[in-house]
Amino acid sequence: xxxxxxxxxxxxxxxRPCPDCGFRASAVDVENLPGLIRENAAVWxxxxxxxxxxxxxxxxxxxxxxxxxxxxxxxxxxxERLRVVLDQDDPLLANWDQDATAIEERYDLQDPATVGVxxxxxxxxxxxxxxxxxxDSRQRTVRRSDGPSFTVVTLGAYFLHDIVxxxxxxxxx
Numbered sequence: 001x002x003x004x005x006x007x008x009x010x011x012x013x014x015x016r017p018c019p020d021c022g023f024r025a026s027a028v029d030v031e032n033l034p035g036l037i038r039e040n041a042a043v044w045x046x047x048x049x050x051x052x053x054x055x056x057x058x059x060x061x062x063x064x065x066x067x068x069x070x071x072x073x074x075x076x077x078x079x080e081r082l083r084v085v086l087d088q089d090d091p092l093l094a095n096w097d098q099d100a101t102a103i104e105e106r107y108d109l110q111d112p113a114t115v116g117v118x119x120x121x122x123x124x125x126x127x128x129x130x131x132x133x134x135x136d137s138r139q140r141t142v143r144r145s146d147g148p149s150f151t152v153v154t155l156g157a158y159f160l161h162d163i164v165x166x167x168x169x170x171x172x173x
Contacts, residue, residue: 011148013161021168025157030138033156034127037075040163041123043172044068048112062102064170068115069107070098071163075122078159082129085142085152095145123163130156 017024028036047053047064054065062070077096084091102108138152150158167173 011158014154014158018161018165021161021165021173023161023164025154025161028157028160030130030133030153030156033160034131036160037123037127037130037163040071040160040167041075041120041127043167044071044119045116047170047172048116053112054108061169063108065110065112065115066102066107067166067170068112068119069105069110070102071166072115072119072122073098073101073105074159074162074166075119075126078155079122079126079129081142081155082126082133082152085140085150085155086133086137090141090143092143093145126159 013023014025048068050064052064053068054063056063056066081093084093133152140152141149142152142155143149164173
């Protein structure tokens, strides 16, 4: 079953609540971001222990295993992106095709236990990275290849929505 690529520009979540998962970027306090990332990671072991973890609910939705592998990789990606914004002046971020990555990395065939360990490690790393951002660096800017611009704060909120939304997608909220 092929998944239709998501071509949506999700940056709107920085301006208004997500009607699907209820996330409100405006309610995210950057001080709480590391703890919220860790809280999100804590729900995934139970998801990955499900007997049907690798089963897609329909032909256009990832399985919980695929979502977990994606969340792991999003944590890794945003840790890298955070380092870039802190190390460079107004950098342009490289594009990342999440759908191509899911296919190339065979998310559907990965071992749930391994994904769980890797997701926890990646979430801890990015949470620690956000916790270490000096207050005077929180307004540093970064641009995405398709145009949107972020500060460290809005990048963190945008990232948090991604992982919270996927927790919702698998019914773990």
